[in-house]
Amino acid sequence: MADTGTATPRERYRAQVRAEIKERAWQQIATTGASALSLNAIAKQMGMSGPALYRYYANRDELITELIRDAYRSLADTLRSAAEKAAEEGSEEGGGGLVVLAHAVRAWALRDPQRYLLIYGTPVPGYHAPDDITAISSQIMTLLLDAASTTTPPRRPETPLDHHLATHRDWAGDHPAPPAVLHRALSFWTRIHGVLSLELAGHFAGMGFDPALLFAAELDDLPAR
Amino acid sequence: MADTGTATPRERYRAQVRAEIKERAWQQIATTGASALSLNAIAKQMGMSGPALYRYYANRDELITELIRDAYRSLADTLRSAAEKAAEEGSEEGGGGLVVLAHAVRAWALRDPQRYLLIYGTPVPGYHAPDDITAISSQIMTLLLDAASTTTPPRRPETPLDHHLATHRDWAGDHPAPPAVLHRALSFWTRIHGVLSLELAGHFAGMGFDPALLFAAELDDLPAR
DNA sequence: TGTACATCAGTGAACGCGCGTTCACTGATGTAC
């Protein structure tokens, strides 16, 4: 996919088939959920026999891992470009870059709900993610922290959580954000997820209100402004 | 279970076995997730043959339905008794009864994470809940609305969400709560779920902070106070 | 209190299914001289 220029025809073909397998896998996840992902079913859909897939993925777990990796990467890319756009426009009204980021996440999640749920939903039983995936997911946290930092410093008394976060900030790595910003980023993340995951899981169905407005309202009063 | 007094020995035995089946089912769900629930495995654990379970549950779906029903009922009971306790103590500091309710939900969820996730997590693929379950889940919403009503009326300008909720309140039934209270109840629900579901799904693992403090902080600035 | 019958729990065999995965093999595609 990346450098098709230097690739041999065989390599190009391989990449193509791998891509199609993933595409079918996403379709299947969208209808039956991730835990029911079946290699044989994918092969049948592609007009191949089951064992043929083992030329492309060592086993089922490797395929799922690649799907999760792709999902994380796609989300990180989406956030990155949204952050850049926010920086260019210099839109400081409201919650700074965070609001732009939030709507980017929401759009990304609604475009393909199962992709969001594969990452942030109930974990696939018996599956454990490899290390490089946690690395990408911490990239995402960094993007959130950057965006949360673009607002003016807090003008509020220190909370117990601030105090706690000052010394419990493994997840922030060496990011220079102060506790109030860490709090802001965590609130941002959990509130977005709260609305989004209930919406995607269908828990607002039949309730009669527009989730988009609740989503926006939850962003309107993030802490530390 | 309810009236063992008037029950014949056979009825009592039946109820007992049904209860044990459910107990084993919960154990199984706790380790492998709900989508992997297997009747045969439960039977084996109980030292019976697989088909024997069909004396007690018509099929797998009926068992899952009962588990979900029990979970909803248990949550509703927990909320109800927490609300009563809050009313007795008359604890109006902080967020009124909502804070008490929130901690009741959190304790309930942590006691058995998979039970919470069975209700509010990613839906079990291919399963659709019967009507009486939505009835219990709307009881829960009513309890939230009651608790959200115990605080003083809002002193803030009307938001777009308030405006929207004034005419989009199917879920509130004939509850007399004004839009600001509806907003408060929805925020309460989604924020609780945001922190709790990420925590239960293990997404805070390795981040190094205490989810309880974030949970408390999210309740500290609910809207409409 | 004892006998005849009905009810019901549980068994074992069986059906059909789909799964992940392995293995030996065929046939096409690319590579080296």
Add this chain to the structure above:
DNA sequence: TGTACATCAGTGAACGCGCGTTCACTGATGTAC
């Protein structure tokens, strides 16, 4: 440009497994007279 060989995609058969569910049957428990 042509031949000999290596690489690699894909097949079909097979293994072992566990699943939900049905069915005819045994044996114990309760009920009616």
